[in-house]
Amino acid sequence: MTLTLIPDYDLSKHTWLGVGGRADQFAEVENQDDLISFLKNSKSPITVLGAGSNVLIRDGGIEGVVLKLGKGFQKVTVQGDKMMVGAGAKLMDIARVACEAGLTGLEFMEGIPGTLGGGLSSNAGAFGGKLSDLLEEVFFTDFRGNTKTISDFSDWDYRYSPWAQKGIFLGAILQATGKETTDKIKALMDEYHAKRMATQPKGVRTAGSTFKNPSNTSAGFLLEKCGLKGYKKGKAELSAKHANFLVNNGATATELENFVEELRIIVSQKEGIQLEWEVQCLGRK
Ligand SMILES: Cc1cc2nc3c(=O)[nH]c(=O)nc-3n(C[C@H](O)[C@H](O)[C@H](O)COP(=O)(O)OP(=O)(O)OC[C@H]3O[C@@H](n4cnc5c(N)ncnc54)[C@H](O)[C@@H]3O)c2cc1C
Structure with missing residues (x-):
């Protein structure tokens, strides 16, 4: 079976941050046989998306075909x-x-x-x-x-x-x-859930931790030390509840990326540590 490729497809609805341009082509793949036969016959650049909870898709969209894995997976x-x-x-x-x-x-x-x-x-x-x-x-x-x-x-x-x-x-x-x-397993999961509830923002557009933790310290601690917890610029924000969570209040992907780059510079200048993105930036600027 061949995939149904949808041209010029809006990707923002597939990301937790709610931003991103369009895929040249998009398809949901039902099962592994369809996926493999499509890949064997395609020459396009391929990108795969999961739940979109760890990506910042740029405003220029993604070249080639964006695939999402369907029910068979x-x-x-x-x-x-x-x-x-x-x-x-x-x-x-x-x-x-x-x-x-x-x-x-x-x-x-x-x-x-x-x-x-x-x-x-x-x-x-x-x-x-x-x-x-x-x-x-x-x-x-x-x-x-x-x-x-x-x-x-x-x-x-x-x-x-x-x-x-x-x-x-x-x-x-x-x-x-x-x-x-x-x-007992459920009790431990409930404990983890409660910890998240106490420390992470809820009901906001975020992609979780923005930066990886450097060795021996946490990115959140460094951002807080630099006075950046709750820092806002336009519609981009670092959560006041968790300093490493980027929150999108209606910014574009470019604004979010520039905001995060500014945070990296501030932490580098004040603390001498180069924070590394944990969120994955995909696509054309
Ligand atoms: C509120 C919140 C809390 C979070 N907490 C945590 C946490 O505690 N720990 C943690 O590690 N992360 C956390 N995250 C980040 C995120 O949920 C994880 O990184 C998650 O594993 C990303 O999965 P996804 O399906 O959303 O991937 P996506 O965001 O869709 O994609 C992420 C990357 O994976 C690639 N990818 C997706 N599917 C495939 C595939 N099948 N094959 C190859 N590449 C693929 C994409 O191309 C992209 O580069 C959190 C995010 C949010 C919003």
Whole structure:
């Protein structure tokens, strides 16, 4: 089956920040066979989007074809102490299935609003856990449809995956760290949820942490130390509740990117530390 490519497609509705230009072409892919056959026959630049919770898509839009993984990529199944998960599955759904099955180690995914594919791209994590701690195998294709199984994760690190931007994650086998009662797992997830509620802004347009934490300190601490917590410029803002959360009150992608670059300069000048973007900027300026 061929994909239905929609030309000149507005991407802003697919991002948590609510900004971004248009994709030259956009398609939702139902399953892996359709994806691979499309990639094998396409010469266009390819970009894949998950839940759009960690991207700033620039106002100039994205060249080529933007793909979103559909239903065939959202399956989550449990086999013993392992989970088979499609790249389009939501991290929070994976955590909840693990909880019901009495599997531990996935609780940190509660409250991360992205998909497994987006999570694999940044090695998402929280509360001391990260995806690479759980990976047994990752299924991957390059942008031309050549598939591969990844089973060495020794190079993966804090918010770093060596395979990011090199192709498309299709799914993974996750290995739980152990077994526990659903009640106890749920209690830990509730604790994480409460911590997020107490420290993160709700009901705003954000992409979560703007910067990666430098070694030995946190980006939020540095931003706060520089007096930037709650700092606003036009319609761009750093949350008054969490200094590392960028909040969009109606700014353009360019305004947001310039705002974040200004923050980097201020922290560099005052603290001598070069903050690195955690949010991924995609597309043409
Ligand atoms: C309120 C809030 C809280 C957050 N908390 C956390 C947190 O605690 N920890 C954390 O790590 N992150 C956090 N995030 C950031 C974000 O949710 C995670 O990075 C998430 O894993 C991104 O997934 P996504 O599906 O939204 O990816 P997207 O934002 O859609 O994409 C991110 C990147 O991944 C690529 N990508 C997406 N899918 C695939 C795929 N299938 N194959 C290859 N590449 C792909 C995209 O091209 C892009 O480069 C938070 C975000 C918000 C808004």
